[in-house]
Amino acid sequence: MASTNANLNPPLNTVHLDRWIPLYRAHALLYSTAILGLIYHRVTSIFTSPTFIDACLLSSLLLSELVLAFMWVCSQSFKWRPLDRQEFPERLPDRAGWPKLDVFVCTADPYKEPPIGVVSTALSALAFDYPAEKLSVYVSDDGGADVTLFAFMEGAKFARHWLPFCRENGVKVRSPEVFFASDGCGGGTEEEKLKTMYQTMKERVESVLEKGSVSPKLASSEEDQQIFKKWKEFSRNNHPSVIQVLVKSSKDRDITGQVMPNLIYFSREKRPNVPHHFKAGALNALLRASAVLTNAPMILTVDCDMYSTDPTSPQRALCYFLDPVASAKLAYVQFPQRFQGLNKSDIYGGELKHLYMINPRGMDGFGGPNYLGSNAFLARRALFDSSLEAGNGHDFIKPEMVIEMASGVAACNFESGTKWGDGIGFRYGSLSEDFHTGFRLQCEGWNSVFCDPPQLAFLGDAPKSLHDALSQCKRWTVGQFEVGFAHHSTLTFGVRKASLGLGLTYSHLAFWGIWCIPISTYALLPQLALVYSRPLFPKPSDPWFYLYGYLFGAAYIQDMVDFIYHKGTFRCWWSDQRMWLIRSITSFTFGSIQFISKQLNISSQGFNVTSKVMDDEQIKRYDEGVFDFGVDSPFFVILGTTALLNLCAFIVGIFRYSMVAEIFLAVFGITSCWPVYEAMLLRSDNGKMSERVKIRAFFAAGIVLAVGCVLFIV
Ligand SMILES: O=c1ccn([C@@H]2O[C@H](COP(=O)(O)OP(=O)(O)O[C@H]3O[C@H](CO)[C@@H](O)[C@H](O)[C@H]3O)[C@@H](O)[C@H]2O)c(=O)[nH]1
Ligand SMILES: [Mn+2]
Known part of the structure; x- marks a missing residue:
């Protein structure tokens, strides 16, 4: 499709559908069949499980897999019809x-x-x-x-x-x-x-x-x-x-x-x-x-x-605002957020490639990207x-x-x-006012456009300390839940008022936080199973084993290919996926807890502004690609606990050959947690994990092992 504009000749902008769409859709079909297979297998094994405890353990895995399946379904709309756009500022009318x-x-x-x-x-x-x-x-x-x-x-x-x-x-x-x-x-x-x-x-x-x-x-x-x-x-x-x-x-x-x-x-x-x-x-x-x-x-x-890195970017926005067809219901033209000074492997995944580059292209196919708060040209009349x-x-x-x-x-x-x-201006009721505002505008029938020209338009600062990055993500989690679980939910209202595709993409973002359920489960339960020698996954001799293998492998490979295709490197992809795991067990978990306490009126926290200043030592560490665990934070206690449990499971269970899936997960956990071990056991600089955090992590790991003992043995 190359939709050009009939009224203007030559057009100010053109749109093309992504050429890989048939491949995405074929893969989606195959993958969804596999998901159904997995759910069938889990449900039947729950019904045939020998003990009540077994049934409970398998049910918790089923819950995790249902959450992953839900998120996967929502995420498919990002892949369903991604768009590429091009602007021609040289064709704009006279400046007057x-x-x-x-x-x-x-x-x-x-x-x-x-x-x-x-x-x-x-x-x-x-x-x-x-x-x-x-x-x-x-x-x-x-x-x-x-x-x-x-x-x-x-x-x-x-x-x-x-x-x-x-x-x-x-x-x-x-x-x-x-x-x-x-x-x-x-x-x-x-x-x-x-x-x-x-x-x-x-x-x-x-x-x-x-x-x-x-x-x-x-x-x-x-x-x-x-x-x-x-x-x-x-x-x-x-x-x-x-x-x-x-x-x-x-x-x-x-x-x-x-x-x-x-x-x-x-x-x-x-x-x-x-x-x-x-x-x-x-x-x-x-x-x-x-x-x-x-x-x-x-x-x-x-x-x-x-800051702006291209003084002509307003002219690109004009290519949409002055286009009689595109501008009719145009609320905003969103440019991507890009960040300066990220280290070579982007250890904290600060680029947020999915959020700021890949997803908006996908949403554009259904009426436009979400509003990202910065780098957006808005039509005043859409706001009031x-x-x-x-x-x-x-x-x-x-x-x-x-x-x-x-x-x-x-x-x-x-x-x-x-x-x-509420109805006029930027919308209240969510800590992610940008997400909420864009969503409501699109539900009211406004469109948006993702403008990602080859020439960089804006450049900014991403958090360069681990604690800041995780806190920022925690605030987003709360803010996005506030939209997802609102009366005008992304899933119900969004699907009805905007479109199925857009409603699902917004839901994927709104419900990010529930990733804490599957990731925390997968980071702990199979490891306990390994310690206490009680399999939760099929053995390699069982054909179902390969289904699990495919689901895991295909998801990771697709994500990696997608990342690298969008001008990424393997190293940055590795950091990105590792940060996703880290965010899941920290930011998403604490964000979910904070959201619930806010709903129950137990406590509420405001907009905690991300700091844009760092001391020289911190900057040096960041530039060298060394993780910063230097503050006492509950995030790090959870990370330490998870790292210790995975290590423990690996040491105890390495020779339990029939539990290949569990061993694999422990190894994957250890690989992902490598910087945590370094910070706990090997480093002596100020970015290492403090004694207090370490003691708490050891203590928490002990409690989890004891609980596991009760569950798996008694
Ligand atoms: O009470 C407040 C709080 C923040 N800000 C400004 O909001 C912007 C974003 O704040 P920051 O702490 O940098 O948040 P980030 O999480 O980095 O920002 C992302 O997420 C925010 C929503 O959570 C969006 O508003 C931003 O545009 C988006 O870049 C900054 O310019 C702040 O000065 C205010 O004006 N008033
Ligand atoms: Mn910011």
């Missing part, structure tokens, strides 16, 4: 016909997200190759931090030099932080001058960050001084809305006299005891405030660490009809009045009694 663009950069904590990094991200968007009078960059500061505002005041001054420099030298990566950390572009003395300017600004910002507040002396004007004086009474969760227009397109010029885009600092009002709904709340407040100020029909959301809003894009006619109006809509109680967060 382009819509306005508002960019939202979110930050939440100056100590976890260094302000200078946020400024660099914002500058990379400010320097987009886009008509300056149509572009506005907003930074949403949920940390309500004066140092962030200070950093942006400095950044605004720097931008006057930076934008023309990028334009004149054809710079691609327009984040100054990244540009100056690299070799630059051979821009001569001008480049040297800018580098010094940037370094000075960075040092000023960092010294303010160290001091903890901006002394009014640092402010460059009387007016700015007044602003920082007010901050004395502000705290993170108790302050009025602050809106500062730092660069004003209608008035400010860069050093070459050219028009500049708007740059606006924004921090919504926050009060204790008024729920603020984390990032979704911030985006909604900004959605309203920006409607008053600039009201661009196209919005780009980026996380503070996701801004013509209803007071103000409505005043282009700064009466500055004081307009700012007052914008502050009014950013008030913390503005939303009470309205449909904001």
